[in-house]
Every structure is written in structure tokens, then in C-alpha cells.
Amino acid sequence: EFQPVPLLLADGEKLQQLFLNLLLNAVDAMPRGGEIRVRLAPLGEDQVEVRIADTGIGIEPQALDRIFEPFFTTKPAGQGSGLGLVVAHGIVLDHEGTIEATSEPGAGTEFRIVLPTRPRGDSGHAAPV
Numbered sequence: 001e002f003q004p005v006p007l008l009l010a011d012g013e014k015l016q017q018l019f020l021n022l023l024l025n026a027v028d029a030m031p032r033g034g035e036i037r038v039r040l041a042p043l044g045e046d047q048v049e050v051r052i053a054d055t056g057i058g059i060e061p062q063a064l065d066r067i068f069e070p071f072f073t074t075k076p077a078g079q080g081s082g083l084g085l086v087v088a089h090g091i092v093l094d095h096e097g098t099i100e101a102t103s104e105p106g107a108g109t110e111f112r113i114v115l116p117t118r119p120r121g122d123s124g125h126a127a128p129v
Contacts, residue, residue: 001037001038001039001040001041002038002039002040003040003041003042004042005040005041005042005048006042006045006046006048006117007117007128008048008115008117008128009117009118009119009128010095010115010119010128011094011095014091014094014095015091015095017087017088017091018087018088018091018092018113019050019052021084021085021087021088022052022088022111023036023052024084025084025085026052026053026054026056026109027054028056029054029056029057029058029108029109030054030055030056030057031057034054034055034056034108035054035055036052036053036054036055037051037052037053037054038050038051038052039051039053043114045117046116046117046118047114047115047116047117048114048115048117049112049113049114050112050113050115051110051111051112051113052110052111052113053108053109053110053111054108054109054110055107055108056108056109057105057106057108058103058104058105058106058107058108058109059101059103059105059109060105061103061105064101064102064103067085067101068085068086068089068099069086070083070086071083092113092115095115095116095119096115096116096119096120097113097114097115097116097119098113098114099111099112099113099114100112
């Protein structure tokens with residue numbers, strides 16, 4: 001679901017990495033198939049919201065509190081480094097945004113990202129995307 005949104009002053013390559021990490025995690029969470037939903041919508045004139053939700057295995061509540069910690073993973077041994085969500089979290093913070101996750105074990109997970117259209121601290125690599 002894509003609604004028209006204002007242009008973002010952002011690093012396009014970093015946002016690509018952010019969304020790729022979240023989408024690959026969603027695919028991994030659905031070993032028997034499922035559905036990924038992506039929603040893009042404005043939040044007023046100075047913020048954009050992106051939601052990525054899957055119908056996968058979900059994340060247990062005690063693990064949900066740790067998903068942005070380096071080297072923490074809910075994947076079986078040898079199948080994840082525990083860095084994908086750390087990188088995603090860092091990219092969102094670099095853009096002065098927020099990221100949060102909600103999950104229901106057995107029913108799926110949703111990530112909600114809110115990004116300002118014009119971050120206060122421009123790293124010099126930002127361009128309209």
C-alpha cells in the first residue's frame with residue numbers, strides 16, 4: 001500500500017540496505033511461505049512512515065526486546081549473524097528516525113519506521129529520494 005509522500009532528504013543506498021535487511025528477515029521468517037505487506041504513508045508534511053509486516057513465525061516477547069542488540073539472533077545457529085537488524089537500526093538513527101517492532105509468535109512481525117523528510121544533521125551524502 002503506497003500513498004504519495006513528500007520527498008526525503010536521505011542516503012538512498014543506506015535506505016536500500018535498510019529495506020533489504022528487513023525484507024530478507026521477513027522471507028527467512030516464512031520458511032513455508034506467507035505474505036509480506038509493505039505500507040508507505042505520510043505522517044504530516046515532515047515525516048514518512050514505512051511498515052513492513054510478515055505472516056511468519058513471529059518473535060517471542062523476551063527476544064523482541066533484544067532484536068537490535070549486536071550478535072543477537074532468533075535464527076538457528078549458523079543461519080544468522082545477528083547484525084542485520086543492528087545495521088537497520090543504525091541506518092534509521094543516522095537519518096534521525098525511529099524503528100520499532102511488534103510481533104505475535106506464530107502470526108508474524110511488523111516493523112514500523114518513521115523518517116523525517118529533512119534530518120537536522122546532514123551527513124553530506126543525503127539526496128532527495
